[in-house]
Amino acid sequence: MVYLNFTDLSEEAQNRLLEDSKKNVERKFGDDIRKYVRENYTCFETMIEEEALRNLYSYKFIFNI
Numbered sequence: 917m918v919y920l921n922f923t924d925l926s927e928e929a930q931n932r933l934l935e936d937s938k939k940n941v942e943r944k945f946g947d948d949i950r951k952y953v954r955e956n957y958t959c960f961e962t963m964i965e966e967e968a969l970r971n972l973y974s975y976k977f978i979f980n981i
Contacts, residue, residue: 937968937975 942949942964949967953960 933972933975934965934968937971938964941967941971 945967949963950960952958953963
């Protein structure tokens with residue numbers, strides 16, 4: 917679960933969440949993504965970013981008001 921202050925939805929907070937998601941995706945699926953990138957000649961960073969955005973939808977957010 918991700919706890920957020922409702923008044924702190926700034927760009928910095930959003931970027932922090934995206935960076936955390938990227939680290940999470942790379943830790944969980946990094947080897948599989950690297951293998952896919954090698955086989956399909958795509959960009960690793962682009963793939964990580966796309967998967968990180970998808971991963972954000974799996975988080976449970978709790979907003980403190």
